[in-house]
Amino acid sequence: MRRTQTNSLDRTIAWVIAGLILYLVAVYFPFLAMQSHGIANETALISGIVALYQQGMGVMGLVVLLTCLILPLFTMLSLLYILLPLRVGLRLPRAAWLFAWNQRLRPWGMMEVYMLGILVSMVKLAKLARIIPGPALYAFIALIFVLAAASVSLDNHLVWDFFQSSMMGDTPDKQP
Numbered sequence: 285m286r287r288t289q290t291n292s293l294d295r296t297i298a299w300v301i302a303g304l305i306l307y308l309v310a311v312y313f314p315f316l317a318m319q320s321h322g323i324a325n326e327t328a329l330i331s332g333i334v335a336l337y338q339q340g341m342g343v344m345g346l347v348v349l350l351t352c353l354i355l356p357l358f359t360m361l362s363l364l365y366i367l368l369p370l371r372v373g374l375r376l377p378r379a380a381w382l383f384a385w386n387q388r389l390r391p392w393g394m395m396e397v398y399m400l401g402i403l404v405s406m407v408k409l410a411k412l413a414r415i416i417p418g419p420a421l422y423a424f425i426a427l428i429f430v431l432a433a434a435s436v437s438l439d440n441h442l443v444w445d446f447f448q449s450s451m452m453g454d455t456p457d458k459q460p
Contacts, residue, residue: 292439299434314418355393
């Protein structure tokens with residue numbers, strides 16, 4: 285069964301651009317602040333990964349780095365590399381290979397699992413200190429939903445059909 289998505293490329297490109305903006309906010313702005321006895325301590329997304337490494341959990345820090353920062357960024361940048369040229373009927377070098385890797389690695393971007401861990405930690409820490417969510421936390425939550433929307437809006441068959449027809453030298457029947 286195949287269901288064609290209308291405006292798949294336009295919607296996916298829009299979701300990915302929104303995701304990149306949210307990604308930048310999530311990475312570069314304060315994530316959480318804890319306030320206890322008049323002392324406040326701010327954290328950023330990357331500082332949690334650094335803390336894992338400093339506490340001797342380098343492998344766990346690497347997993348969090350890959351699944352929450354590197355793979356989502358790879359997904360968004362590779363989709364832009366593939367879909368923007370495809371939107372105007374062009375195929376950049378290695379686009380099909382990159383799209384195949386994008387599809388293989390997508391399940392490994394587990395930002396929602398990391399978010400669940402953060403929420404559990406926030407509930408436990410709320411007993412010890414006042415937790416102040418930062419703009420990066422809200423951007424991270426929104427990014428989870430935006431990446432899900434981008435994934436759902438993308439018609440993979442349309443992309444693969446374009447690659448197949450461009451390898452044969454044909455022009456696709458329909459414009460992406």
